[in-house]
Amino acid sequence: MTNSKSENSTPFSSLENRSLKTVWHPCTQMKQHETFPLVPIVRGKGVWLYDSDDNGYIDTISSWWVNLFGHTNPQINAAICDQLEKIEHVMLAGFTHEPVVELSERLKQLAPGNLGHCFYASDGASAIEIALKMSFHYWLLNGQTQKNKFVSLQNDYHGETLGALSVTDVAIFKKTYAPLLRPCDHVPTPDWRYAEDDDTPEQHALKAANALDEYLAKHHAETAALIIEPLVQGAMGMGMYHPIYLKRAREICDQYHVHLIADEIAMGFGRTGTMFACNQADITPDFLCLAKGLSSGYLPISVVMTTDDVFQGFYHDQSTHAFLHSHTHTGNALACRAALATLDIFAQNDVLENNKVKAAYLNQAAKPLAAHPKVKNFRNCGMIWAFEVETDDADFAEKCFAAGLPHQLLLRPLGNTVYFMPPYVINEEEIDLVLNGTLQVINTLTKNG
Ligand SMILES: Cc1ncc(COP(=O)(O)O)c(C=O)c1O
Incomplete structure (x- = not known):
């Protein structure tokens, strides 16, 4: 240099x-x-x-x-250049293309459990909006019309569009816009920095899980989903917590028929040491939200992965039963190629x-x-x-x-x-x-x- x-x-x-x-x-x-002064960056x-x-x-x-x-990165650069010569973008309604199909197949292989259906957007907050809407809509189609609320963790961050901000608990971003937001409860964080009585990370996480249990015992009927940042709460100062919380959260959500949305927008693709943070608790969420590292940061792309059960809930003769979310750049071919090159690097290197x-x-x-x-x-x-x-x-x-x-x-x-x-x-x-x-x-x- x-x-x-x-x-x-x-x-x-x-x-x-x-x-x-x-x-x-x-x-x-x-x-x-x-x-x-701003720092003018000209190359990297x-x-x-x-x-x-x-x-x-x-x-x-x-x-x-x-x-x-x-x-x-030469490998990702080459993949994008190659794709540029083929097709840069085509809308995904009524059309499909090889990069989006291959990416979905490979994500299905990589993701925990049976998360075999991929819905794409461009950024993290959009993925959160999609997961929230999908969860609510799924319950609606199942006749559970009262399930229209979400609960998240104290100190969670899920983005700053209005739906995502509603489930966020970071005052600096949220306070000003509070009149525009839907009410959302936040259950105690398992972040070990908040531990009392010399609790170990595991003890503190279990106490937080008990609080979740108590909350859902009272509110499960109106709660569509629990949304969480698994293992590390990024925006509130990289608060780290024990994976036992994820295991208990999965069990508790199952017990009360509440969806679990794992927001791995920041933590997916190896950041926490495993491919996905959920791997460390061996759990499968109902919705897995991914973005950021998905294209190694090259191009805006995000995805919500969900189960066959959720997918089948929308599969119907009537188009009004379809999931209603139209996002212009969903499945952008260049971004998918950047993501495929990212997955290639994972596959070819340890x-x-x-x-x-x-x-x-x-x-x-x-x-x-x-x-x-x-x-x-x-x-x-x-x-x-x-x-x-x-x-x-x-x-x-x-x-x-x-x-x-x-x-x-x-x-x-x-x-x-x-x-x-x-x-x-x-x-x-x-x-x-x-x-x-x-x-x-x-x-x-x-x-x-
Ligand atoms: C956990 C988490 N969720 C959602 C988002 C929002 O993503 P975006 O900024 O792409 O909208 C972020 C962004 O930092 C995040 O860290």
């Missing part, structure tokens, strides 16, 4: 200013950019992102948790085993960081690491992001939770850069070193 200014680079301020004039950036108070390679001055930054969060096999070796290396090398006096709850699940930094600074996250850049790091804490969710292609040298740079950033921000 080089740090010299390339001859043809766009002047930093020019691209940044053009962007601020016309692009409304997500999850951003735009006024902050009066003092805090592997875990590295490069700005217009050719400064490199390690993408420690996989560009919002999507990138599995590095930027500009990705999950290799990740275990990388995780062991990172855990060992992270000991000085984990032992830092201001670092709390250092934790790891698969290819996710997180810890809280003890600070009173309300602007810690923004400062950490800014302080990371000179250390060649894209760090984007969630509040005072710093986390790493790197592309799986990260190597040991790059892991060392991440850990050493982060330690220096924490030292600077906590004036401790």
Whole structure:
């Protein structure tokens, strides 16, 4: 990697200013950019992102948790280029094509249990809307008209369209829009950070499962589905929990005839150490929502996988019995090819085993960081690491992001939770850069070193 200014680079301020004039950036108070410049990215390679001055930054969060096999991955690039010469997109109503059929067949093989029917959309929130509607509609077609509510976990995040936001429990995203949302209850989280009485992760998860049991004992008649982020609650600071909760949640949902929706939009495709988080509890949800890593972050694609039982519920002579959701780019051929190339990389390489070796290396090398006096709850699940930094600074996250850049790091804490969710292609040298740079950033921000 080089740090010299390339001859043809766009002047930093020019691209940044053009962007601020016309692009409304997500999850951003735009006024902050009066003092805090945007980073204009012109290219990427592997875990590295490069700005217009050719400064490199390690993408420690996989560009919002999507990138599995590095930027500009040759295998995925080639698959998309090949597909471009055939058909880029055709609507999926009345038509079909090889990439969407092959992708569905391969996902069916990979997914737990009998999740053999795939409904596609473009983003995570859309997949959640589809799963919620499908669950409600299934019960409606079965004469259970009162089942029109959903329950989710305290601290869950499921996206920010109105349905997805209704089942989300993250105040910063939800509070303002509350008048627009459907009421939804949230049962206690199994996240171990909330454990009391020195409970182990398993004990805490079992207590949370008991609370779910009590809730559904009272509310099962009006509840269509429980929706959860399995094993790791991402947006609320990578809260990790014991798989026993998933096992109990499955049993409890079965007992009360309530669907279980597993939102693996962020956690699917190896992030938690197994292909799907649900694998760690050996359970099959009624709906499995996938996105992000599905195309290794290349192109927007999401899918809701469901059972034959649900599918058959809609299979009827009358078209009014059909599932009613029309999404323009469902099954986009280019995105399906990116997803197939992603699955090829899994099939041709021992990705999950290799990740275990990388995780062991990172855990060992992270000991000085984990032992830092201001670092709390250092934790790891698969290819996710997180810890809280003890600070009173309300602007810690923004400062950490800014302080990371000179250390060649894209760090984007969630509040005072710093986390790493790197592309799986990260190597040991790059892991060392991440850990050493982060330690220096924490030292600077906590004036401790
Ligand atoms: C668990 C989970 N569900 C849903 C979503 C929403 O996905 P999208 O941003 O693609 O709408 C996200 C996004 O981070 C997520 O982490």
